[in-house]
Amino acid sequence: MEEEIKEEFKKNGFTLDDEEEILNKCLTFCIQYKLSPSDLVSRWEAYSLNRQLELTVQNSHMDAFLLHLQDEQKEAIIKKESGLHMYSNDFSMILSDGHEDTKEGFHGTPTYKSHALHPEPVDSIHKPNGDIFSAGKPSQSVTPFGQRKNKFVVQSTLNDLSNIENIKKEHDHENSEDFIIKRVQPSARCSLVIQGSKLEPGCRFMYDKIEDKFNFLENRIRKHSTALVASGLCEEVMDPAVASPFSNFLTVLSILAGKRVRLDLQKLSQFSIFPGQIVGVEGHNPSGHCLIASKLIDYIPISVSSDEHQYPTKKQAVDKEFQLTDPSHMLAELSMIVAAGPFTTTDNLFFEPLAELLAYARRKQPQLLLLLGPFIDTEHPEIKKGTINKTFDEIFRLEILGRLQDYVEYMGSATRVILVPSIRDANHDFVFPQPPFDIHQTELKHQITSLTNPGIFSANETNTQPYLLLSETFGNSFYPLYPPMEGTPLDFSLAPEALQISRVPDILILSSDLAHFMKVLSLGDQNDGQEQVKCVCVNPGRLARGEGAGFFRGA
Known part of the structure; x- marks a missing residue:
């Protein structure tokens, strides 16, 4: 087939710079995307004309051409799959949990699970804004992530609940063939208070002396x-x-x-x-x-x-009106899903893991969805190559905020989404501590909000602190290490206020490449007559690992 590809290029007036390397890549493209040599050359001709390239085909253009073919295929699938109805068979294939999924806790003190996110090959495609459509028939998955057979398998459970059998029976009823998926609202809106420092989007940094x-x-x-x-x-x-x-x-x-x-x-x-x-x-x-x-x-x-008033912080009531007028909803229970980026696999920028996570959240109806960066990962191969045809802000707005906007519109006004940036985010300031994302959707500002990194918030009177381990030995600091780790852009002009901790949190959430874990820490010495303070320490793991799926936590 390489000779046929070469002849097609010559017919259309193209010459090959690095002939052997280019033909090998073109052969791979033909096999991967089921293209004939003439189809491939026709696509190259349109691609080169739009970008005003010369008639000499350069090997350096092949990576960008591959992204162009991926975008074309994705658009073709979206146009082809025009079904707008979602039925129970497809929904259960997308999100069926198996018998172990019944171990998930909905309300409790605190209950956490670790899920392996491995979707089955199903006829579901993802629009850029995160919508999922199904035509009711199986189709071939084109990515390694889409070819995974196991998905949403519970890996570990803390404080297993006694109503597992009832939950299982309820799920069995929902998966009956005559059941049509309906929009279900979360049972109660959670209160949310951000305890922030003076870090604001656009703040000055790199001025420390x-x-x-x-x-x-x-x-x-x-x-x-x-x-x-x-x-x-x-x-x-x-x-x-x-x-x-x-x-x-x-x-x-x-x-x-x-x-x-x-x-x-x-x-x-x-x-x-x-x-x-x-x-x-x-x-x-x-x-x-x-x-x-x-x-x-x-x-x-x-x-x-842990003097609560030692370091006063600014408190922002995200749903201030709700908290003041309806204190009866200040519940002790909180249903929450926590996931840490990256949110796409290393072989593409389709954000399939994020789409699957949001589909799972649509079914479980958590009150709070906490997403930890990186969202646009600087370590992603396509980001490193610099071959993408969109800015980082455009990718974040379309692939992340667009999907989350669809999610909160579907779920209703009761759901909350919190975003925490990472120093690996290509679209954000490379500094630690880190200001929150500047989210411009004013109509959704009470539902989608961003937190500083590190940050503190209270949900249903539960103090939760994303990032960085805390214990009695850490001296009331989010980042006690000195000198800082290599690659950590610690700014001491921001640190005095942004890195201070006033109290031990109820839940401590870390984002790490280490294996996912959860552990209850008991702080305080009983021998000295102190009352021990308990803190649930959670590492949700990474949502995507390489070309495969990763883990997340639910409570």
């Missing part, structure tokens, strides 16, 4: 030392650089002032610390050059460290 870094670290140390003394775990704080074998109190002239001294931990039976952690050390420094530690205080009691 050495002085800002020094002041940031100095203030953290001073606040931590004050809390240590207030807790009674240690007496007055002393300078470890002063040469003395005894515990003498310091004078004003003995301040450390940024000096460093080596710390010897050999006499400790066990310890666990990380770079940037602020700890209290008891020991002696006989030479003035090395502090020999005899005791390490690496935590502060919860009663001291």
Whole structure:
């Protein structure tokens, strides 16, 4: 077939620059998209004329031509599949959960599941705005994601509920052949309060100075030392650089002032610390050059460290009118779905995982949908190549906001969607802490909102903090590491306000490439008579992994 492709190019007056490489790629295109040599060359001719390319076919144009063929095929499928009715058979194929799906919790304290997102090959296609249509007959899936056989399989469950059998019977009834899918509204609207810092879209960054870094670290140390003394775990704080074998109190002239001294931990039976952690050390420094530690205080009691009024933050009531007029809806239960990007597979920019997630959410009717970035991933191969014909903002507006707008319009006014950016988002500021997305849909501003990264919000009186692990040892900071990890653009001019934590959250949500997990953390020392504070720590995993599906969480 390569010779036929070569002859077709010559017939149409084209010459091949890197003949062998171009013919190999064209042969792949013909096989993948079921094109004859004449059809392929005709498409190339139209493509080159629209872009005013020369008659010499360059190998560098092949990647962009592949995207053009993908777009053509997608548009052709959309035009062909014109059925507008969705029946139970197709719906159950798209979103059937199997017997394990009955383990999902709808209301509880807190109940989390991990789902493997693997859709079956079905006759469903995705419009750019996220709508799903079905013509009632199976069709061949053209992407590895679309060819997955298992989908929405429950991987793990926390606090399994007792009404599993009832839920299963209800689902069996819904999947009967005569059942027609109907629009169902969420049972109750959740209250939502954003506890934000002064970070706003378009804020200035990259203006931090050495002085800002020094002041940031100095203030953290001073606040931590004050809390240590207030807790009674240690007496007055002393300078470890002063040469003395005894515990003498310091004078004003003995301040450390940024000096460093080596710390010897050999006499400790066990310890666990990380770079940037602020700890209290008891020991002696006989030479003035090395502090020999005899005791390490690496935590502060919860009663001291989590003062709710220590760091006042601005609170934005997303549904202020609802909260004030109807306090009876301030429920303890909250149904929520949490997913972290990337939201498309590495072989294309079709955003199939996001479309499947929203289809699942349409069925489960959660009160809150929390999506963590990256949305337009800078690590995506097509983004790295720079061959896409749309701006990053256009992709975000059409593929992300467009689909979410369709979702909230379908679900009604009771649903809420929260977006949290990532430093891997190509359409957003590369800085940490990160301002929220600037979402212009004013008519949906009370339903689709964006949070800072990191950020805090309360839903139905449940405090939830996306991103970055918190414990007693972290010194009331979202990002206690110092120096920051390579690739983290930490801006110290923004950090003092945006990275402060005022209290231990009920739910802590992290976004990580590590394996998905959920764990209940018990903070506080029962031996000291403290009441332990519990925090549910959740890593939802990535929604898409390579060319395949990933995981998300539901509660």
